[in-house]
Amino acid sequence: MSEKDSGRDPVGFLVFFLVWAKRRNWTVPDIHVRAAIWLESRGDLAVLRCFRGFGKSTLLAVYNAWRYYRDRTYRILHQSEADGTAYKTSRDTQNVLRNHPLTQGLLPPGQGTVEQWWIDGAADARNASMYAKGILSNVTSARADECQNDDVEVPRNIQTPEAREKLRYRLGEQTHILVPGGRTLYVGTPHTHDSIYDEMEALGADCLTIAMFDHEYRIEDASGGMEYFLPFVPEYVFSGIGKSARLLEPDIDYMLSQDASIRFARPPSGLLDFYAGCAWPERFDRAELLKRRRKTRTVNEWDSQYQLHSKPIGDVRLDPEKLRAYAVHPRMELANRAWRMMLGQVQIVSARAYWDCALGRAGGDASTLSLMLDDAAGNIYWHVCEPLIGEFAVFSDSRNTMITSGQVMQACALIEKFSIPNVYVETNGVGAFVPQLLKQALKQERLRCGVTDVPAKGAKNDRILAGLEGPLKSGVLWAHIDVLDGPLWDQMKDWNPAVKEQPDDCLDSGAGAILQAPVRIGRAVSEKDGIPAGHRGEDWRPNGGVFEVTLEQ
Incomplete structure (x- = not known):
């Protein structure tokens, strides 16, 4: 009872x-x-x-x-x-x-x-x-x-x-x-x-x-010298993760001062984690903490399982937090009697677009067009990552003489809006007939833009890594806030190179654009009614070379 x-x-x-x-x-x-x-x-x-x-x-x-x-x-x-x-x-x-x-x-x-x-x-x-x-x-x-x-x-x-x-x-x-x-x-x-x-x-x-610790502070890559200022006095200082992890010893590996600065006995390198306020020090002593740190494979796993940060336990190969955000659109300027394209205070010297074709239907792969801009310093600006929806082309009559809507018309709108000089169209699978449809739409809309067929080769995950991982880790890849507000962020967080079937349309399109050689604009994009639209007929590129492209007449 x-x-x-x-x-x-x-x-x-x-x-x-x-x-x-x-x-x-x-x-x-x-x-x-x-x-x-x-x-x-x-x-x-x-x-x-x-x-x-x-x-x-x-x-x-x-x-x-x-x-x-x-x-x-x-x-x-x-x-x-x-x-x-x-x-x-x-x-x-x-x-x-x-x-x-x-x-x-x-x-x-x-x-x-x-x-x-x-x-x-x-x-x-x-x-x-x-x-x-x-x-x-x-x-x-x-x-x-x-x-x-x-x-x-x-x-x-x-x-x-x-x-x-x-x-x-x-x-x-x-x-x-x-x-x-x-x-x-x-x-x-x-x-x-x-x-x-x-x-x-x-x-x-x-x-x-x-969490395991009340206070935490991290230096991702300690290469700034012997001394660092911290927001609190640390009780535990870890270097590295996994088999190479060490729990540094005070007065041997480092010295602490009253102003929460730390000075190392020898120049540190790599990852440093500083902690204070262990939740259960009687059970998780220094030896136990070091053992667990060494058995933890990735920093994400440590952060999620012990500090309770919402992260995947494996490494994020394409971390979207490494993308550098910007919020301006390109504009044309006349300087020294020559046109140039500016993105904020940066001059753009080349551009390229890549269309990863799909049927664009609900529940299937997304058909995505990405535009990359480049400056002279080697920065890459992911300015457009746009899903194209519906049929590839919808015609006004049975003889297919006039395209009224469809993905190719959506692509034409982007080409005209951003003065895209050339579009690479992935022709694997359903994309085989898209280049011809896009050329027809460009001719109909009087837009001058090159169309290049690209048969994708090799494993898709390998292409994504080849295109995105290098620029991302090097800090040269930027993304417009409109791109970041779309599905790209989650696709990068979720992407696993060991998984074949996963949402990766933005990644495939963006990687394809990066992997293509730059195309410089030299002719007007729009010539409606025989008159160049505004300043679009001007060559805004620095004289750094000429790339030959095939234009639909």
Whole structure:
């Protein structure tokens, strides 16, 4: 019989947890006290983010037993990344119920299985007190007072946008499983840049985040000398990640001053991480932290699993944060009796566009046109990354004499708007007939622009890396804010060179444009009614050479 049924006031979760900890001879750290207080008072939609090794599933099992201690009719749907993982917490909850001084007798023998079971006094014969399943298992017919998601976001179910969408669909089922007034709890560590935990927080969830360290500061590439100024006095200084990681020793590898500056005994190089305020120093001492740092493969994995930053655990080969944003459009100027194209205060010396053709239909690959501009210093400006939608060409009559709409007309509008001198059209697959259609549309619109057929060769992922990785890491690749506001950012974050089928239309188009030789403009783009449009007939290029292109007459 529980204390509630005996007429005495039931205890809160912190007391319940401390009684169990004493029985198990645990030393309870402050972070577990903090989490226990939060679990009892949290809102109906809540997120507990905590570092790896925190003991969150153990804490959750004690919490579940306390819920049944308070209310024998309480029903919990507990879901994890797989059935087997969910069963562990279910089994652990049973162990607490059998052995906690306040719940002995609540779990009768022979009631159900580890997947679903009923406590003594449960009022719903159809829905168990505890129903444990993997997040991708079918639980449609269940009903629950609380849905728990314990580490449902793991690498195997968030590798691609489609996998993350499937995970969100399964999580959405809980909306219909919960009874009115029900509660939802997410517990775990983020594994991707668009983590479900961030999504829940944006929806107004009650959140508690406990990272391994309270304070952190990073120098990506220490090459600025022997001394650095820091925003706090560090207690831990790591260099590198993985097998080469080191935990530097104070007074041997570095010296600290009272103004939070650090001076190294020898010039450092590479990655430096500075931390202070370890959440659980008794368990995670310096030796344990160094061991974990050396077993962590990437900086992203360390950041996500221990500092709870929403990042994919693997390396991001094409990090969009390395793109340099700008917000101006090119303009034409007359200087020294010569026209020139300017982008802000920078003179543009060449341009090139690349069209990665696709049918442009919903659910399929996007048909994307990218425009790259270059300055004399070697900077590359990704000025256009535009999806083209619909049929390649729509004609006004059965004889195909006049194109009225379609992707080629959308391409013509971009060519005229940005004075694009030449378009490379990828002719693999459905793009085989596009160059001829585009030439017809250009002639019809009286636009002078070269069209070059490009049969793509080799693996697409290799081409993307060849085109984008070098300029990105070198810091010479810029992107207009309109490009960054499109699908490019997420495609770069999600892109995995080991995955063949993934959203990469922007990347393929942009890489194709970078890999092509620059084309300089020497003739007017628009000659409607026989009159050059404005200053477009002027040659804005510096005299640095001539490139021969074929123009449709």
